[in-house]
Amino acid sequence: MTKQTKEYIAFWIFRILSFIVLAILIWILYFIFVRGWHMLSWDFLTKMPEDGMTKGGIYPAIIGTLYLVAGSMLFAFPIGVLAGIYIHEYTNDSKFKRFMKLMTNNLAGIPSIVFGLFGMSLFVKTLNFGDSILAGSLTLGLLALPVVIRVTEEALIAVDDSFRHGSLALGASKLITIRKVVLPIAMPNILTGLILSIGRVSGETAPILFTVAAYFLPKLPTSIFDQVMALPYHLYVISTSGTKVQESRDMAYGTALVLVLFVLILNLLANALRRYLGNKVKMN
Amino acid sequence: MKRKFKQFTEKLIEGLLLISGSLTSITVLLIVIFLFKEGLGLFTTSPMENKNVIVVNKLNPVEHLTAGQIKKIFDQEITNWKDLGGKNDTILLFTINDLSNYFSEEEIGENFEYLPEKLNSIVDSIPNLLAVYTDKYLVKELKGKIVKVDKNNIPDFILGREWFPTAEPAVQLGVLPLILGTLLVSIFAILFALPIGIATSIYMAEVANERVRKILKPIIELLAGIPSVVYGFFGLIVIVPLIHDTFNLPVGETALAGSIVLAIMALPTIITVSEDAIRNTPRSMKEASLALGANRWQTIHRVVLPYSMSGITAAAILGIGRAIGETMAVLMVTGNAAVMPHSLLQPVRTIPATIAAELGEAPQGGVHYQALFALGCILFILTLLINIWVEYVSSKQKFKK
Helix, strand or coil, rough: CCHHHHHHHHHHHHCCCCCCHHHHHHHHHHHHHHHHHHHHHHHHCCCCCCCCCEEEEEEEHHHHHHHHHHHHHHHHHHHHHHHHHHHHCCCHHHHCCCCCCCHHHHHCCCCCHHHHHHHHHHHHHHHCCCHHHHHHHHHHHHHHHHHHEEEEEHHHHCCCCHHHHHHHHHHHHHHHHHHHHHHHHHHHHHHHHHHHHHHHHHCCCHCCCCCCCCCCCCCCCCCCCCCCCCHHHHHHHHHHHHHCCCCCCHHHHHHHHHHHHHHHHHHHHHHHHHHHHHHHHHCC | CHHHHHHHHHHHHHHHHHHHHHCCCCCCCCHHHHHHHHHHHHCCCCCCCCHEEEEEEECCCCCEEEEEHHHHHHCCCCCHHHCCCCCEECEEEEEHHHHHHHHCHHHHHCCCCCCCHHHHHHHCCCEEEEEEEEHHHCCCCCCCCCEEEEECCCCCCHHHCEEECCCCEEEECHHHHHHHHHHHHHHHHHHHHHHHHHHHHHHHHCCCCHHHHHHHHHHHHHHHCCCCHHHHHHHCCEEECCCHHCCCCCCCCCCCHHHHHHHHHHHHHHHHHHHHHHHCCCHHHHHHHHHCCHHHHHHHHHHHHHHHHHHHHHHHHHHHHHHHHCHHHHHHHCCCCCCCCCCCCCCCCHHHHHHHHHHCCCCCCCCCHHHHHHHHHHHHHHHHHHHHHHHHHHHHHHHHH
């Protein structure tokens, strides 16, 4: 066999295996879209579940997920960005920096169910928040924290040092350099990362199992100490442990579709934002 | 004055930055404290449920029993005191349910007021009796002898093969089936995902043109973004029936289903990390190879892959880490039978799935609750080891540069 034939064969194998990845995604999306599409209606999105969750809508689960996303991001976004700035801009000591990075990586590697255990033990029991939006949001926020930190760090690394030097040479302090020069340039990438981490948080189930998620609760929360339903937990419940698994199958398809659409829209938004803000910064 | 104020705010903000930066370390520390406080608490408690005690005749030489022995006695696998280090005599098991065989209702009294004395008397009169009842029926002058039950201990916990965390009278906390189940599902997931993942990353980094890459990149991002319950749901509706029909099994919820779903979920991690590693190959090395007359495949095969091997290894290990910790998808498709896994075509149960499925029913502070936290500790240690391994492997690549 000549080396050309070998190359030809090898590259075709790579091509085919890569398109298997594409095929898997299309398979999953096709399956969820085709079976869930007819469920999607205004009523499905805005009504309470009825008849043992076999009819009606998923309104409380959607609202619950939105609350949890908002709550966790209120916590993780500012702290994550500040931590990212600190790790990248302030720690000159390489040992300390490496330690912080290691801890961030470790936190990122901890399984989500362990976050669930921890959240329950600290927020629900020890701090006595009970099963509540507050406990769930904080747990999810801790889970999202390393993601936000990493995104911020990467965005800061991408900012060329000449910007920093230029600003410092003009007599600006370090803080002003970061605020007026570095952050505006890094912002598009940070925001993109933020949107992607919203996607991650909205689909997490294990951390909210024991900190906030309600099996069935056909009313909206009135305070941050209330339990809520959440989309991913709702999907889990109606597809496995509900009382009428077969009857609620259509509801499950609909819920899965809403979840996937949510993630899909966030991904598209992140890509669009990356392109739009990226261009804007370049023009400046 | 204004300058002072400015300096003060700068210091304040720097302090704020420091606190935020330390928060991840603090969180990791808190997770360790909370997890291990509850989890290690397990090893100071007795496996006996509901404050049950075991009482035998005073002349019986048996001093203590293990949880496993108690279960075997109740399952009638051990029927002779000889097997427990006692005399050669059959074991006569007595629980509160057998009460009516020994005493009439009048003898016990309407509110069980005479029960403690009666229990005391039968322990005294029957030499081969093993009585199990709650400690509130113990009397002050006990004529029998309380047999000590060995506390839960780490070797039995890790090497035990029986997981019955709510069994009466003694819980069985052996997590070996769960550990093996987790490893089985995760390792096969990586074996399925690795060829596809590495091929895709080579294709994206070295073979595909920019246009194809621009299509594949967001697809992989989306694959990473799909929530794990959706994968679980997909597995439950599509892959489980497929396995059920293909292999003609009684149930489709098997380790294989879990491995396939986890393989799909691990793909984005493997692809992204190994693609980065492949892209890190210095251009000069590739060009040197091409200049020597090697074609692109030879260059990939002989130069790029060896150079990026540690990065690819890191990708595989990270993939295993993800798979070990994945909860919901596995919970939904593996069938959750806590038995020693023998084949892929059998239901298994993983550590995360066990925690997710059982924590809701375990009363706080009980043996079961603590056991689930101890499982969390095992999971935490496993993922920590994997993280350290990844750090080690990827630091080797930097060194080579």
